[in-house]
Amino acid sequence: MKTYKLLILLLLLQSCTAQVEKINGVSFVASKDAVNDAHVNPVINLNANYAAVMPFGFIKSLNSTTLTYNTNRQWFGETAKGVKQYVEALQKHHIKIMIKPQIWVWHGEFTGFIKMTSEANWKAFETSYSKFILEYAVLAEAVNADIFCIGTELETFIKNRPSFWFKLIKKVRAIYKGKLTYAANWDEFKRTPFWGALDFIGIDAYFPVSNVKTPTFEDAMEGWKNHLPEIKAKQKAFNKPILFTEFGYRSVDFSGKEPWKSERSMQGVNLQAQVNTTKALFETFWHQDWFAGGFVWKWFINHNQVGGEQNHMFTPQNKPVERLINSYYKKYE
Template sequence: MKTTKLFFLLLLFLELPCNSQTKKVNGLSFVASRDKIDITHTNAVLNAQSNYVALMPFGFIKELSSPKITHNTNRQWFGETKSGLLQYAKEFQKNAVNVMVKPQIWVWRGEFTGNIEMDSEEKWTILENSYSEFILTYAKAAQEINADILCIGTELEKFVMTRPQYWQKLIKEIRKIYKGKLTYAANWDEFKRVSFWGEIDFIGVDAYFPLSDEKSPTVQELEIGWEPHKKEVIKIQKKYNKPVLFTEFGYRSVDFNAKKPWESNRVEGNVNLQAQVNGLQAIHNQFWKEDWFAGGFIWKWFHKHEEVGGENNNRFTPQNKPAEQLIRKLYKQ
């Protein structure tokens, strides 16, 4: 009798960790290109051991104070449109890769979207109506493809801070259309002030936190640099009791890549492949072991794998660099 009880207790003990653990999002941010994609483009994602991709249709604004968002037109690249999103998702889902739909805004000349701000109530109303049309288009598409996650916005700090009631209402409207999980991609210095984390499923952070002023910081130095930021992340996580998702993360393969990791507009700088490897290893060490951490999406993965990255490339992509080999190892764990 005692043996039988011990046997069932052992079974229960073995079962509990499996039921309590959630598989991490080992994701890649997949470029919205001018082309359709097929297995030749998805194979590299599979080889990287990724189980998620972020697919990113785009809307466009002329200026930071312009309220009208243009989207889903025949003048855009295919991957930036609804048709492109549906086609990309179908190809990835054939191979059991999960999808986050992450519609994004591009401001002409690459101005920072966090500074989008209207100068009158009339223009704010136009922006709200335009943004609703934009995001609800992709909420419907996300439901159509049964996407696992929908990101309701990316780095829209002034819009989010100035119009909180609009965002509360928008989330309710999205919930009527889309039945999956919701997140918002807050910039690394914005996430502490977002008011609606309690209304969505993941606290989303674009995790470009400054970690080190060193030319080529070691993994240990980077982990020390993470300490104050991780405390802030944990504070917000505990406040809302929601899992944290790094909606974007990554490092350029360049000297001083952890000083201002968000900087993407400067092409110059000495190639430093090890600095990129160290950055990815440190962030994985600090977060992937945490139960409250859902995972994240590496920035950025291009569809023509054989034509991008490489040992002379100092940009964000890990493709055809030592960083890709590291990702394969970390994501396989």
């Protein structure tokens, strides 16, 4: 009996100290090339257990009604054929998958401003978007993807056509049996109406956390206090885990001020700012039981040729922040 009680005590202590497994993901950027083990091994070395694979559709302007996708003018990894090949290459190494179809507006205009000019045009765009999403939902089911994302940063579309989105979710559910999310922009998620119909509250987590040129870890931790209550309130209201469908900071001066900005005119390389802001994000969220994890933005397939200590963009590859992410992913693997 004493041995039995001791065993129970040890199991209880172990359960209290064990870390909860998280979605430790990378946003696996599409390329013109197929991928192989040499491209996947750096993902494994990061201790990542998930990858977001991202096909693209294109529209010519913010009020275009037709979404173009799966053409021979796109890069391989942006197409259905490429997605399937990427997924299979990653799954071979036990990397789980989120398929995350996205829209690119020509000239890089923000997808959150997509808005049609008439009821007829809205109907046409809805038909085109549904076709895009449902085709990839079929693919997600066929390849046994773990998560499917029904859209990314489309607030005006959602605001103007909420009933369409509820119907779309039902159509996706009829095709795809895995978990569903939507990638809301950091300042959009609080207004997204359909979280109750999904499995994760998805947020592209570019929350401003500091106006300082080189924010310290403490600066960024303090900055999260402005956002954490609202995130927790939304999670509690819907009883759904929070998933950062994208997260990350540029290795640039003022990286915590407006983290969504990708302008190449911002060129002041600041590796420490990237490390400090990223560490604060991990320390704020990864230990929370209501937080599912996230996908770092962004991870290129040609690991040895990208990033580096002179790079001022988002990728963590070959920078000090890569080691930091590795350590947290290992801790919560």
